[in-house]
Amino acid sequence: MxxxxxxxxxxxxxxxxxxxxxxxxxxxxxxxxxIEVDYSNHKKHAITLTKKAIENNPNCIVACGGDGTxxxxxxxxxxxxxxxxxxxxxxxxxxxxxxxxxxxxKKATEIIRNGNSQTIDVGQVNEHYFFSNMGIGIDAHxxxxxxxxxxxxxxxxxxxxxxxxxxxxxxQTVLAFNNQIINTNSFLLFISxxxxxxxxxxxxxxASLQDGWLDLVVVSKLNFINKLILGMYVLSNKVxxxxxxxxxxxxxxxxxxxxxxxTDIQIDGEYYNIKTNKIDVSIIKNGLEIIMx
Numbered sequence: 001m002x003x004x005x006x007x008x009x010x011x012x013x014x015x016x017x018x019x020x021x022x023x024x025x026x027x028x029x030x031x032x033x034x035i036e037v038d039y040s041n042h043k044k045h046a047i048t049l050t051k052k053a054i055e056n057n058p059n060c061i062v063a064c065g066g067d068g069t070x071x072x073x074x075x076x077x078x079x080x081x082x083x084x085x086x087x088x089x090x091x092x093x094x095x096x097x098x099x100x101x102x103x104x105x106k107k108a109t110e111i112i113r114n115g116n117s118q119t120i121d122v123g124q125v126n127e128h129y130f131f132s133n134m135g136i137g138i139d140a141h142x143x144x145x146x147x148x149x150x151x152x153x154x155x156x157x158x159x160x161x162x163x164x165x166x167x168x169x170x171x172q173t174v175l176a177f178n179n180q181i182i183n184t185n186s187f188l189l190f191i192s193x194x195x196x197x198x199x200x201x202x203x204x205x206x207a208s209l210q211d212g213w214l215d216l217v218v219v220s221k222l223n224f225i226n227k228l229i230l231g232m233y234v235l236s237n238k239v240x241x242x243x244x245x246x247x248x249x250x251x252x253x254x255x256x257x258x259x260x261x262x263t264d265i266q267i268d269g270e271y272y273n274i275k276t277n278k279i280d281v282s283i284i285k286n287g288l289e290i291i292m293x
Contacts (some may be wrong), residue, residue, distance in 0.1 A: 004028065004085070004112065005058040006037045007046050007073050009065030017089040019064050019105065027109035040065070043270075046072035058082060060291060062112060066090015067132055067198065071268040075129045078122055078287045085112045085291045091152040092198020092269055095132045098209060099292045112291055120209040122287035123193045125267065126279060131288070133192040133204075134267045136255065136279065137219070141168040143266040154199050165231065170221040171260065177216070177253035188219035188230075188245075191253070191281055198269055202237045204247075212285050213249040220244065255279040 008019050021037040028035050038053065040046040046063070050073045053061055062085035063073035074084050087108045088096035102108055123130040145167075146152065146160040170185040192204040192215045204215040217239065222230065226244060233242045240247060257263055257277040265272050265279075 001034050002032060002060070002115070003034045003036075003056070003058045004060045004062060005053040005056070006035065006062045006064055006087075007040060007049050007053070007069070008037060009040045009046065009069040009089075012065035012069060012090045017064075017105075019087065019089060023105070024109070027106070028113065033113075040069065040072075043068075044072060047076060050076040054080070054082065060085050060112065060115070062087060064089060067092060067094055067268045068270040070095055071129070071131060071270065074122075074131055074288055074290075077289075078129060078284065081289070083115075083117050083289045083291050087112075091154075092157075094196045094198035094269065095194055097198075097200070098132070098194040098196045099290070101292065111293055115291060116293065117289050117291045118210070119286035119289050121193055121212060121214075122284040123191065123214055124282050124284060125191075125265070126274065126276070128267050128272070128274075129284075130193065130267045131209075132194045132268045133190060133197050134265060134281070135188070135190040136173075136257075136263055136265045137171070137186050137189040138164055138168045139188065139190055140264045140266040140271065143269060143271045144264060147271050157199060161231070165227050172258055174256040174258065175218070175253065176255075177250045178248060182218075184218065185221045186218060187222050188217060189255070190217045191215070191250070192217070193283075200237075201234060203234065203239045205237050205240070210286075212283065213251060214253075214281070214283050216246075216248040216250050216253065218246045218248075250281070252280070252282040255281070 038049040060083040063070040064087040141164045142160045149156040170187045173186045175182040195207045207215040233239045260277045
């Protein structure tokens with residue numbers, strides 16, 4: 001019998017889903033599957049629930065939520081034999097989209113029942129992990145603003161982006177990667193493991209979860225016109241054509257922010273303020289086994 005443990009965020013996607021034990025039992029027969037369901041109630045609660053579930057040695061732990069919930073569950077499964085499953089019910093659903101996991105519960109549960117899995121790379125930033133992307137430039141400011149809105153929708157994200165483009169001031173950063181040191185005023189400093197960041201948008205459309213590399217995008221201080229041009233390229237998924245963007249493949253990188261004590265950062269679409277101005281980024285190759293088509 002296959003033991004599957006579900007971690008459900010009941011408010012993901014503004015709570016517009018009915019995922020619970022009763023609903024899930026429709027898709028997993030008692031003859032073949034043992035299922036348990038826990039519900040997260042606040043940020044980082046899914047971490048506690050996942051660690052407790054691991055003690056019971058399930059075959060798979062399924063994150064039912066958005067990229068933030070997936071990050072909390074997956075972070076506990078790195079370099080374990082427990083597979084990660086995903087039922088995407090968040091707003092952006094960037095990682096699930098990259099993995100071609102549909103939002104329809106019937107189709108998503110079918111993928112989980114089939115149990116086909118592969119390993120993917122994992123990004124690490126200090127003591128945190130990321131599976132889609134992280135950033136300390138304007139994207140962190142956008143997420144910080146976005147999280148203040150009552151509803152997480154594409155319109156809210158665009159509103160946060162426009163507001164942030166006027167408010168955010170580039171930060172002095174010293175970047176060390178690929179045997180070079182760059183001192184720049186970063187408007188955008190984005191590191192991605194996947195080819196989508198949510199809502200169908202991408203800064204790194206050629207990124208792969210399984211190539212052993214992280215994709216780095218750095219954009220220095222911009223004038224108003226170039227901010228508008230960058231915004232249009234982001235919406236059309238053509239940032240690689242923006243002449244002011246520097247693209248690199250990295251496996252490790254160090255970032256220093258001389259004029260800061262704490263750092264605003266977004267990790268898989270969630271805002272954090274970390275108590276340091278020194279950041280180390282690296283990749284864990286094949287660090288997570290995940291159920292996919």
